[in-house]
Amino acid sequence: GRPTRAAWSSAALAGAGLAAAFALWMPGAFAFLAFQRDRGTEVESLGALVFHLARQFGWEGRVELRYGSLEFVGPRVELVSTLALGLAVLALGWLLLWRLRARSFAVRTPAEAAFTAVLLFTVTSRVISPQYVVWLVGLAAVCLVFRGTAMTLPAVLVLVAAGVTLLEFPIGFGHVVASDAWGVTLLVVRNGLLVAASLIAARRLWRSTVPGRPGAKTAPNVAEGQPSRVAR
Incomplete structure (x- = not known):
């Protein structure tokens, strides 16, 4: 509605004003945006599985x-890295579409949306460091605070992925770097769990907030005086 449009417009104008001020009075303020431009595919990422498997058939990379x-x-490697960036752009596009289509918001919705967004950007990233999984565990815990959350299964998958990550790094990192059977298996399981959690979280977030066919289950609308209850 009008209040939402006014809020977004004000935020956009304020952000543009600050950006212009930084650009004028702080030369190089946005140079950090290009620091990671030439980064490749890290050995633990989803895209890295392509090369771990290719190594078994004589791929000449290192x-x-x-x-x-x-x-x-x-x-x-550059091609796979570019595809990963493309997937991240698609994830961002899906999130924007969700925000435009979503109509039913509960008190738990911001937490679920944040969890889903970080999941999507983690699995599409050119790097999946262990600390990324720590962030996901924290967001999953926030979602589970709310009674009736739709993120229970994705949260469980993330927790299992965290356990596998411990086996992958630091315990089995040498196997990952060597692309041997144990290292590749750990990555397939860990990254597979994260992909599954991402897809399930995205589907559940959409179904709980975006109006669908008659009778579809959506989250209670706070604006209608029906907030979700928080577990105490």
């Missing part, structure tokens, strides 16, 4: 320490 992490360097 692993190098770049940007503070171990990345694949070699044929087709």
Whole structure:
């Protein structure tokens, strides 16, 4: 409605004003945006599975320490990295579409949306460091505070993925770098759990907030005086 449009317009104008001020009075203020531009595919990421498997069939690439992490360097790495960026853009587009279509909001919805967004950007990232999983565990815990949350299953999958991550790093990281059977298995399981959690979370967020066919279950609307209850 009008209040929402006014809020977004005000935020956009304020942000544009601050950005212009930084650009005028602080040269190089936005240089950080290009710092990661040439980063490749880190060995723990979803896209890295392509090269872990390709290594079994004679792929000629190698692993190098770049940007503070171990990345694949070699044929087709740039292509896979570009595809990962494309998936991240698609994830952002889906989130924007969800926000435009969503009509039913409960007190738990912001937490569920944040959890879903971080999941999507984690699995599409060129890097999946262990700390990313820690962030996901924290957001999952926030979602589980709310009674009736739709994120119970994704939260459980993330928790299991955190356990597998511990086996992958630091315990089995040498196997991951070597792309041996144990290392590849750990990555397939961990990344598979994160992908499953992302897809389930996105589907449940959409179904609980976006009007669908008659009789579809959506979250209670706070504006209508029916907030979700918070577990105490």
